[in-house]
Amino acid sequence: MTKKQVTLYLAALGFLIAIAVAIVELFLLPPNTVDIAAGPKGTYLYETAQKYAQEFEKSGVKVNVIETNGTLENIALVNHDTKNIEFGFIEGGAANSANYPNLESLGSIVYAPIWVFYRSKLGTIRDINDLKGKRIALGFITQGVHNNATHILNAVGITAQNSQFFDLGRKDALKALEANEIDAMFTSAPAEDPLIKKLFNSPNVSVLNWLDAEGISRNMREFHVLTLPMGTIDLINNKPANNMNLLATTFTVVAQKETHSALIYLMMGILDDIHQPPSFLHTENEFPADLDVDFPLSADAQNYYSRGGKPFLQKHLPYWAASFVGKLLLVLVPLLAIIYPFSQAYPVLTQWFYTRRVNRFYLMLVKIEKRFDEGGNREITQQELESLRSQIEALIKQEKIPSSYTNLLYDLREHVSQVMKRHVIS
Secondary structure: OOHHHHHHHHHHHHHHHHHHHHHHHHHHOOOOEEEEEEEOOOOHHHHHHHHHHHHHHHOOOEEEEEEOOOHHHHHHHHHOOOOOOOEEEEEOOOOOHHHOOOEEEEEEEEEEEEEEEEEHHHOOOOOHHHHOOOEEEOOOOOOHHHHHHHHHHHHOOOOOOOOEEEOOOHHHHHHHHHOOOOOEEEEEOOOOOHHHHHHHOOOOEEEOOOOOHHHHHHHOOOOEEEEEOOOOOEOOOOEOOOOEEEEEEEEEEEEEOOOOHHHHHHHHHHHHHHHOOOOOOOOOOOOOEOOOOOOOEOHHHHHHHHHOOOOHHHHHOOHHHHHHHHHHHHHHHHHHHHHHHHHHHHHHHHHHHHHHHHHHHHHHHHHHHHHHHOOOOHHHHHHHHHHHHHHHHHHHHOOOOOHHHHHHHHHHHHHHHHHHHHOOOO
16 A cells, blocks of 8 residues: 555545544533422422532533422423423322323432321321321322322322312421311421421421331332331430331432433432432432332433443543543444455455456457467557557556555566567567
């Protein structure tokens, strides 16, 4: 291969790489802003979204935490075709995935007990059936707890026909409970939530011990039965005073299907950092997990769980670099798959091309010599032979002929000269 050919080859390769880089920059780089549909301000999920935002910003990604009224609003926002909201929180068991085709799950992040707080003046509520006929706040209609509470109550025969239901968020429900406007309220939050501790220590409020939790969970598989040990909420005041049964689902992070893979992996790493430590209700490394996923698990999340963490590039490179290199490889590898076989075949093709050309000249020489032997028009035959020699001379003088093949042309030229001498052509 001549220097000129090498130069052209390298230029073509550089051009392809430039195209690949341009494609990555224009179409494949991840966004630098992210939206998270969280929940009402002051709730566990809203505060968790704020923690996510701090971690995202360490990688140069700005996060917009969107205040919402809960699970159903979150999934409606993330599922929306044009709002481009990447992530949201949902409460397990609160939504039907068939109604939200644009959503994928990243897994569960924490247990979400369903708490029932009631006025102490009602006496001891032994189980959920004792709420029949009472005034009950279920949460915002867009919150997951509203949906789950309604299912549980209906399952035991408590309906709007024999009891009074109120669609109140937990702040309004707490005010109504303290003002004797309702008898009980449902809320869903991890045991560490400050409001839970406040309610446990309220002298006018009692909490339901789910003695029938096992039976409910056997009939409604989306729920878990957990034990809250004595004193877990408040060691000083020994709250709860005895071990308690809890009925719980989980909080899950969902993503829009079109969310960039780099953002998914970044989010998965953040979920690990924030939710792997133990809590009152789960052990270390229990979360995040592909548990209670009401929506199909994202392929990137599945890959993350199966590998036990981030892929190689995300482990060893910053967010932007890992994304860029990963996507660049997706473009370059197919190109190299085309270029490499061609580069390997190039010498063979070159040899075939020049050997074929020399063989064609030899065939012409054989025909010319045959016409000499047969006594044809010598003047015309001599002109053909001289023309053949001129073509060979011109080819030898061309710089693009590989040096390794010029010997073939020199041999051919010598054979032409021998034919000319043999037939006494001056």
